[in-house]
Amino acid sequence: MNEELFKKLTEKISAKFPDAIEASDIAYDFPAFTIKKEIIHDVLSFLKEDEEMNFHFLTDLTGFQTEDEKQLGVIYHLHNMIKNYRVRVRVFFDINKPEIPTATDIWPGANWMERETFDFYGVRFKGHPKLKRILNVDEMDIFPMRKEYPLEDQTRDDKSDKMFGR
């Protein structure tokens, strides 16, 4: 079923938005698409409004940082409960200009999830009704989930990968 959905979604998205898909895969569980940042909002609302796909439920929204630490990302998990379709939509953008449109107008439930993403990664969601920190204190001036803030003391080397032949 997943391959079928993957094919259908690829067709639908590329018919409506040519060259919107930067990458796509179906490695483990369900189809995943990386969408261009400029039209992410249009694609998301298309996925919700399209009668056949109808991803009416936002399961999850979370932030991500790529391994080269130059890009941030937002990962959406969408769900169509009636047909039990699930899809993962990713969007990546420059870490120095972390701005994408909000999804709160499509799914009101994105509100706190976007606040959490802002809190931890510093992604600015344009048009969000109240974008402020949620789990951390308001006075905090860093975005703690970014990789530039490692958790443990970096002088410690007994756990480094090279000790184990990697």
Next chain:
Amino acid sequence: MSKKENIIPESEDTIEKEYSILNLGPTHPATHGIFQNILKMDGEIIHEAEPTVGYIHRAFEKLAERRPYNQITPITDRLNYCSSPINNIGWHMTVEKLIKCQVPKRVDYMRVIIMELARIADHLICNSVIGVDTGAMTGFLYIFQWREKIYDIYESICGARLTTNIGRIGGFEREWSKSTWDQIHNFVKEYPKALKEFANLLERNKIFMDRTVNCGPISAKMALDYSFTGPNLRAAGVDYDVRVATPYSSYQDFEFIIPVGTAGDTYDRFMVRQEEMWQSLKIIEQAIKNMPKDEPFHADIPEFYLPPKEEVYNNMEALIYHFKIVMGETEVPKGEVYHSVEGGNGELGFYLVSDGGRTPYRLHFRRPCFIYYQAYPEMVKGIMLSDAIITMSSMNVIAGELDA
């Protein structure tokens, strides 16, 4: 109060209305957890609510980025601590999905028993606490010994009661003893009587119904918009249950129904949880009856599953694996998985990205509490303060899961 009334001028439109601000929490006996609500009150009626969360934020997602896969299980305990086995097993299954490991049917069934016991414990706390908040202490005190019995079962399996750290990646840490099975059999036999009595206390109780019917309702449309899952969504009339929609751990083998409500109010939420406990009992009975025999209690994945001590001392490979697992040096494939289980409060999801290193590159918990609690201000708008309290307890907001 009476003095102030006297000086109010008679014509209505000249009055400038002033709201009083009330701080509910952060530590308030009626909120069952550390969260604050700044309420704008018009007398007894709530005009506006502004929740503040994050008082017990412990940065689990950041912690998980420096921990080997085996050592993340204790973190998941502390999400929804009323049903920690579900969190533990959900995490194990996420890793199993990533490493493409097939667990024996027997493990699936054992997991189902534990997860359903945890669901009963979770719903039982929530429902009895709704009783307490409406003024009925008896049910709470009476039913709590049955949660104690569930905790005894956990204890005999894994040695811990609240933060269980139950099971391992690939199965269980050891075979269940005879006394564990005796306790489970005993529970399944005795609990229906207690639950029946508890139901008699509250389900058709006039006072309880007056307090809860039509209190804090939410429509199905709004519940879906706000990404509700679990009993709160089902109470609004949407029959979505992860166990049925995307079966995991062999849930497709079991016969059970998904109870749904109609109004999505406090009473419906209470009744949905009540019925789910009966269904959980039914599932446990089926699992005990159809439990596969002569199968191991763990999958054959030596890179992840700790070998028995005897072998560690007498077998070279076992020693190597033991060292690697304890030091957290197991090889994990690259990949990106999302796995969800039906937790006590709804769809508990784990979004895991692995870059092949010893720890996850990114781990995100989809915590149902955090997501549905954002609808709370809208649900309590225009209702009485005392109703807001039972609305909150019927939503089963668990601080650990809310803040992660």
